[in-house]
């Protein structure tokens with residue numbers, strides 16, 4: 001198994017493992033993001049089976065024991081399967097997540113108690129500023145949330161914009177069409193009445209980089225891409241409800 005390392009924004013590293021057996025023939029990537037700062041933060045843990053490869057990738061950037069914060073979009077194996085492996089490998093690390101994730105799952109699942117965050121809390125990790133945003137049920141999971149790194153305008157948007165295939169670490173091409181194709185293949189999103197509104201709120205942050213969990217990251221007008229994605233989901237929900 002091979003995990004590649006790319007710096008997608010200043011001090012933000014993407015670890016990416018392409019798994020050909022998931023969504024063949026294109027395959028599917030599983031990506032984690034390391035935000036470097038005095039207190040480095042990892043967004044997404046990967047599945048337990050990926051831990052040897054992803055931790056070796058991190059070791060190319062910094063010693064794994066330096067990791068201070070662990071977070072992820074929601075409670076699924078690709079987001080947090082290896083959470084306790086990371087907690088064991090980095091004795092000073094803590095999980096941080098929204099209230100719902102902590103109360104419903106992580107206070108029990110995590111080997112050390114997590115730090116609960118309120119919607120819009122900002123955590124200064126020394127050189128980078130991490131804003132936590134609650135996105136309940138978007139794209140799925142009651143406890144769902146995303147992180148926005150303010151100094152680089154990077155939205156770590158989790159499963160939003162998921163698309164199949166390997167290839168480039170980052171693209172400036174349209175990512176909406178591949179994301180729509182993946183949504184219509186997997187039907188992974190909850191399509192709640194709040195979905196469009198929640199994604200428009202992310203757009204209003206004005207991100208210029210989108211760290212996508214499955215697929216290439218995006219550089220460009222992230223706000224426009226998110227507004228378009230929100231409109232697509234609202235239209236899809238209305239179409240399916242009709």
Ligand SMILES: [Fe+2]
Pocket residue numbers: 074076140159
């Ligand atoms: Fe997910």
Ligand SMILES: [Fe+2]
Pocket residue numbers: 078079158159213214
């Ligand atoms: Fe995911």
